[in-house]
Amino acid sequence: MSGGAEERPRVRLGVLFGGRSDEHEVSVSSARSLMHAVNPERLEIVPIGITKRGAWLLGQDPQLLTEGIVPAAGPDSVELVPDISHKALVPVHRDGLDHRTSVVDVVFPLLHGPYGEDGTVQGMLELAGVPYIGAGVASSAVGMDKALMKALFVQAGLPVTTYLVFQAHEWRADPVAVLNRIETQVSLPAFVKPCRLGSSVGISKAKTRDELWASIALAVAHDRKIIVEQAVRGREVECGLLGNHIPTVSVFGEVIAHHEFYDYEAKYTDGLADLIIPAKLTATEVSGLSEMAIRAFQAIDAAGMARVDFFIESDTRRLILNEINTIPGFAPTSMFPKLWEASGLSYGELVERLVELALERYAEEHQ
Numbered sequence: 001m002s003g004g005a006e007e008r009p010r011v012r013l014g015v016l017f018g019g020r021s022d023e024h025e026v027s028v029s030s031a032r033s034l035m036h037a038v039n040p041e042r043l044e045i046v047p048i049g050i051t052k053r054g055a056w057l058l059g060q061d062p063q064l065l066t067e068g069i070v071p072a073a074g075p076d077s078v079e080l081v082p083d084i085s086h087k088a089l090v091p092v093h094r095d096g097l098d099h100r101t102s103v104v105d106v107v108f109p110l111l112h113g114p115y116g117e118d119g120t121v122q123g124m125l126e127l128a129g130v131p132y133i134g135a136g137v138a139s140s141a142v143g144m145d146k147a148l149m150k151a152l153f154v155q156a157g158l159p160v161t162t163y164l165v166f167q168a169h170e171w172r173a174d175p176v177a178v179l180n181r182i183e184t185q186v187s188l189p190a191f192v193k194p195c196r197l198g199s200s201v202g203i204s205k206a207k208t209r210d211e212l213w214a215s216i217a218l219a220v221a222h223d224r225k226i227i228v229e230q231a232v233r234g235r236e237v238e239c240g241l242l243g244n245h246i247p248t249v250s251v252f253g254e255v256i257a258h259h260e261f262y263d264y265e266a267k268y269t270d271g272l273a274d275l276i277i278p279a280k281l282t283a284t285e286v287s288g289l290s291e292m293a294i295r296a297f298q299a300i301d302a303a304g305m306a307r308v309d310f311f312i313e314s315d316t317r318r319l320i321l322n323e324i325n326t327i328p329g330f331a332p333t334s335m336f337p338k339l340w341e342a343s344g345l346s347y348g349e350l351v352e353r354l355v356e357l358a359l360e361r362y363a364e365e366h367q
């Protein structure tokens with residue numbers, strides 16, 4: 001044991017994983033990796049599994065959630081609730097609310113998509129008065145909503161591809177009018193996306209008017225707000241950001257998907273996409289993209305971390321901003337941790353840095 005002034009107290013890091021979104025399994029596997037990668041002398045991981053139906057279970061083994069096993073009532077099936085009067089997430093035992101001490105110091109909402117990355121969990125953590133990793137409520141909500149995100153990017157003068165937004169009810173009332181509107185504003189091929197999902201769920205590429213119809217039918221099954229974007233032909237590059245004010249930019253990575261685009265399968269099946277780190281870019285491209293990444297982070301008022309994704313258009317070499325992700329994929333094989341590893345920060349150090357940033361932001365906001 002190294003004694004003396006350098007010794008820091010061990011932080012209890014609540015890792016929220018699983019959840020109600022389509023990205024439940026992705027989150028579970030990231031959580032499992034994280035639990036084994038951190039330095040136990042610095043961080044005590046408190047696993048908090050969220051079932052697909054939304055129950056919060058303290059001390060849950062991620063493996064069990066993956067297998068769909070929900071423990072029966074018992075000492076290890078404790079649910080957690082926010083308790084603002086104690087600034088805590090408190091366990092509610094089956095025998096009632098009798099344990100008034102928090103079980104965590106900081107929470108990592110390692111949840112992707114709706115009910116995790118979209119500000120809802122962040123709002124609950126704000127109510128509970130518990131510090132947490134990553135963006136706050138509004139920023140998370142904006143980062144999850146491709147229409148709101150793009151609107152803020154445009155307002156900040158950041159380059160995005162031509163796009164149009166419509167509501168599912170408009171489609172149901174008059175699909176031909178919606179198709180006509182799309183065809184006058186966006187040229188095909190185009191990407192049709194539910195505004196508030198992730199991992200490419202519900203996204204498809206349409207090359208013809210008939211395909212556009214099918215793409216929209218798919219998207220409206222997932223969300224009531226739809227975005228149609230002109231397809232960019234070019235390379236896909238990404239970077240990681242860390243910080244609360246002017247974030248540090250990682251090295252860049254390139255995604256080469258072996259499918260038509262970086263769809264759900266390509267994202268999560270070995271061998272269907274290559275991640276090239278560092279991406280082969282000119283110094284001018286790196287500085288242009290880095291500046292855009294920081295501006296994108298600030299445009300949505302992100303905090304802690306983000307991954308920013310770009311296109312470099314083949315014909316023009318134009319840099320185009322695709323999106324910002326406030327809770328990027330966090331498996332050791334995911335782009336975000338790999339980018340930081342290539343930038344000199346190991347997976348465990350990355351988690352420690354995120355905890356520090358969460359505590360700093362909390363202190364700043366609760367002076």
Ligand SMILES: Nc1ncnc2c1ncn2[C@@H]1O[C@H](COP(=O)(O)OP(=O)(O)O)[C@@H](O)[C@H]1O
Pocket residue numbers: 161191193197198199200201203229230231232233236257261262263309322323
């Ligand atoms: N406008 C576009 N032009 C070209 N490819 C696109 C476009 N929009 C999306 N894609 C492809 O679809 C993938 C998923 O789209 P994205 O907007 O990043 O959604 P998600 O939030 O689900 O990751 C991208 O990684 C890219 O491969």
Ligand SMILES: [Mg+2]
Pocket residue numbers: 309323
């Ligand atoms: Mg994406």
